[in-house]
Amino acid sequence: MRVTKISRPLVILNAATSLDGKIATFTGDSRMSSPADMRRVHRLRASVDAIMVGLRTLLIDDPKLTVKFFKGDTPYRIIVDSKARTPLSSYVVRTAKNAPTIIAVTSSASERRIRTLRKKGVTVLVCGRGPLVSLNLLLRRLRTIGIRKILLEGGGTLNWSMLSSGLVDEISIAITPRIIGGAGAISLVEGKGSAIVKDGIMLKLLNVGKYGPDLVVRYKVVR
Template sequence: MKPYVISNVGMSLDGKLATVTGDSRISCEEDLIRVHKIRAKVDAIMVGIGTVLKDDPRLTVHKIKADKNPIRIVVDSKLRIPLNARVLNNEAKTIIATTEKADKEKMKLLKERGVEVIVCGRDKVDLKELMKILYNKGIRSILLEGGGTLNWGMFKEGLVDEVSVYIAPMIFGGKDAVSYVDGEGFKTVEEAVKLKLKKFYRLGEGIVLEYVVLR
């Protein structure tokens, strides 16, 4: 058993999550509110360490009124997370998923600060195993908020159930700009993750597309 995973991003029309310099201010105010409404409904929000290092997000619900914040999960094989990262503040519980390679001293420091550290995997976090562990902790729904490398890991392992994307009317270009799903990519169309469109609508200047992942 695993939690139900919703992948959400804001991207440019050419599928980029940020420009080549890492500028990721893509969402309009209406979209931020949409995302915070999803955050308020799920048990947890998950990001990769790349996103924490680049954007230093709080990953809380602060654009709308909500009773509680979801648990924040950071996927970080080597515990590269800075101790002053905003995702470690006391606004919500934080879980860091790491590996046997992680520095034990840093792990101790994080635990002392009330952060839960889950060790699963040798070099890279074993995402399938992580999903099982999180489910057993009572986490039934996760909003996956990227970035492109973690998105690939989750799609490749077949762990995503639903997709919602906000497409801003912008073109970023740049072969090194992070895209919605990076990693090695599937080799054939046959292997690709297939989706079924459920809903689409205009939001601000952009559009929102919602899909379910077909198995």
């Protein structure tokens, strides 16, 4: 019998960092892209089927995750949120009937909460028993509903989980010419990290560009 392999979507990680690799200050302020870089990000958003963020990014930034400046289909918005804690007052939930919105949870999320989110127009996908959302399962399920290309927009904790699970194919980083510091400020990648440099995720430089004052470096993830 022939077994058909369902592959996962291609994943591009995009972020704006300070020169010292922070994606937010210790207070959570993350507005670091220049107007020229914002246009690049929106062009990238217009080229994908879905934009994905972790719960803490949703809670801190209340992002719209929509496309400005460029025309095209509205990408799905995906929130990775084990216990379905995305507030009903958040922008993505309030607008879920106008823009396709997925919240990926685990079976530990309250059934009642899941029902309420569904009534608001959110597609809730239960991916594993937890404690965290099974990203492998999520990506496979996204592929089966026609999502071929995802833009991963952080934050650092989700970036680590995706990278360390081998689920990222390309990385674009806009480096803003500032140094932010702060031991508690979130870095591009959080998580446990590699014990030795040799075990770090290998990248191959694809290209470098200048967007206003920001330097954008694009890498392919080498497995």
